Amino acid sequence: METIIILVFVLGYFAITLEHNLKIDKLIPALVMMAICWALIALGLDHFTQWFDSAQHSLLENFGLLNHEEKMHLMEETLLHHLGKTAEILVFLLGAMTIVEIIDYFDGFATIKSFVKTKSKKRILWIFAFLAFFLSAIIDNLTATIVLISILQKLVHDRNSRIWYVGLIVVAANAGGAWSPIGDVTTTMLWIGKKVTTGHLFVYLFIPSLLCMLVPTFIASFLPVFKGTFEHVEEDTDKPKSKFSATMLYLGLGGIVSVPIFKTITHLPPYVGMMLALGVVAIFAELYSNSKFALSFDTDENADHQGHHSPVHASLSKIELPSILFFLGILMAVAALESLGILFGFATSLQEHMPMLGTELHHEGVSDLVVLLLGVGSAVIDNVPLVAASLGMFSEPIDNELWHFIAYSAGTGGSMLIIGSAAGVVAMGMEKIDFFWYLKKISWLALVGFLVGAVAFMFTRTIF
Numbered sequence: 169m170e171t172i173i174i175l176v177f178v179l180g181y182f183a184i185t186l187e188h189n190l191k192i193d194k195l196i197p198a199l200v201m202m203a204i205c206w207a208l209i210a211l212g213l214d215h216f217t218q219w220f221d222s223a224q225h226s227l228l229e230n231f232g233l234l235n236h237e238e239k240m241h242l243m244e245e246t247l248l249h250h251l252g253k254t255a256e257i258l259v260f261l262l263g264a265m266t267i268v269e270i271i272d273y274f275d276g277f278a279t280i281k282s283f284v285k286t287k288s289k290k291r292i293l294w295i296f297a298f299l300a301f302f303l304s305a306i307i308d309n310l311t312a313t314i315v316l317i318s319i320l321q322k323l324v325h326d327r328n329s330r331i332w333y334v335g336l337i338v339v340a341a342n343a344g345g346a347w348s349p350i351g352d353v354t355t356t357m358l359w360i361g362k363k364v365t366t367g368h369l370f371v372y373l374f375i376p377s378l379l380c381m382l383v384p385t386f387i388a389s390f391l392p393v394f395k396g397t398f399e400h401v402e403e404d405t406d407k408p409k410s411k412f413s414a415t416m417l418y419l420g421l422g423g424i425v426s427v428p429i430f431k432t433i434t435h436l437p438p439y440v441g442m443m444l445a446l447g448v449v450a451i452f453a454e455l456y457s458n459s460k461f462a463l464s465f466d467t468d469e470n471a472d473h474q475g476h477h478s479p480v481h482a483s484l485s486k487i488e489l490p491s492i493l494f495f496l497g498i499l500m501a502v503a504a505l506e507s508l509g510i511l512f513g514f515a516t517s518l519q520e521h522m523p524m525l526g527t528e529l530h531h532e533g534v535s536d537l538v539v540l541l542l543g544v545g546s547a548v549i550d551n552v553p554l555v556a557a558s559l560g561m562f563s564e565p566i567d568n569e570l571w572h573f574i575a576y577s578a579g580t581g582g583s584m585l586i587i588g589s590a591a592g593v594v595a596m597g598m599e600k601i602d603f604f605w606y607l608k609k610i611s612w613l614a615l616v617g618f619l620v621g622a623v624a625f626m627f628t629r630t631i632f
Contacts, residue, residue, distance in 0.1 A: 198497030276417030346579030506560030543581025547588035
């Protein structure tokens with residue numbers, strides 16, 4: 169029965185990676201895979217000889233001696249435990265997405281356009297690289313990529329030049345998301361899963377992540393495409409659609425940034441702080457939207473906003489629910505493998521047979537090579553299930569170097585291919601970037617940045 173469950177997972181995973189070829193949204197195989205895995209566990213419960221206790225992170229003794237009713241009760245408790253942990257991540261993401269949409273409702277991101285006041289190709293490159301790096305740490309790398317590409321499209325009309333900027337925005341955004349607990353879904357998973365803390369994440373990963381962005385950008389700045397100036401760079405002269413645009417931008421970003429602080433002070437789960445931040449931002453959004461001076465939506469582009477009585481309702485209607493359902497499916501499917509002890513057994517054999525590279529990590533001595541390969545693997549397949557699997561495979565305590573290295577590798581490794589990260593995929597869609605163009609032009613820059621950052625991390629962890 170375990171073999172069948174693994175086969176179902178592999179087939180579902182394969183369908184997720186071939187999303188674009190099959191023309192089937194990845195949420196569908198993720199949900200089907202999750203449901204079938206748990207159904208097979210329920211049907212074959214009496215045939216399993218081991219069970220993994222996620223709370224204690226160890227195999228449960230004497231599981232085979234329990235009767236059917238006791239096993240069913242244990243399975244239901246385990247399922248509820250994993251659903252609760254998954255719900256923490258999903259509710260957190262829903263809150264963050266809603267705040268970002270509220271900012272966008274008030275055209276808050278238009279404020280960022282004022283930072284670009286040059287026609288120098290090299291200066292524009294550095295401006296967008298730093299914007300991507302720091303903005304992604306606050307509103308996550310996916311949203312930062314969407315915002316910056318939208319701005320770039322209005323500033324640089326030459327597509328052949330623009331896609332170079334887009335490629336390096338993807339690299340910078342993924343690097344920026346790695347050192348922040350709210351910058352990338354995988355880092356958020358590790359943070360909510362109590363594997364990393366905000367302070368240690370910054371200490372360990374800020375410099376490696378910064379180098380991962382700086383080195384490719386520095387090398388690219390010497391390429392011919394970034395030399396000279398643009399003859400036609402459109403300066404943004406349009407007024408924001410709301411007089412509260414800047415206010416909502418800073419209020420929304422401040423609300424999101426306050427979440428780690430709230431968690432540190434109260435020790436409550438992060439989603440509680442995110443709901444508080446959403447509530448505060450929503451209050452001001454409602455007050456501002458009711459002002460007769462607040463919005464001036466006269467264009468067809470924003471006609472849909474007029475149909476909503478509330479900016480919060482309008483923002484909620486734009487939330488990307490397919491992504492939320494995908495995370496639900498993939499995290500619960502991985503939880504099924506974890507519950508049967510499959511991931512635990514795989515991790516044990518991996519650590520026994522994988523050669524050590526460089527400085528050995530503490531405790532169970534997980535190889536650096538394993539983590540580096542995870543980073544390379546995240547460029548080929550989705551990094552969310554990779555990190556979800558690592559949560560079930562390794563038992564190192566909170567803030568162990570392993571978790572920080574995983575956060576770095578999974579977060580930045582995806583930049584090596586255009587399909588390797590959510591930021592890359594959305595950039596591919598917005599600019600119709602060819603897979604092989606990115607592979608030829610950008611991938612080597614991303615690889616150099618990834619390796620430089622990894623070396624920097626190995627050096628950093630010897631200091632702290």
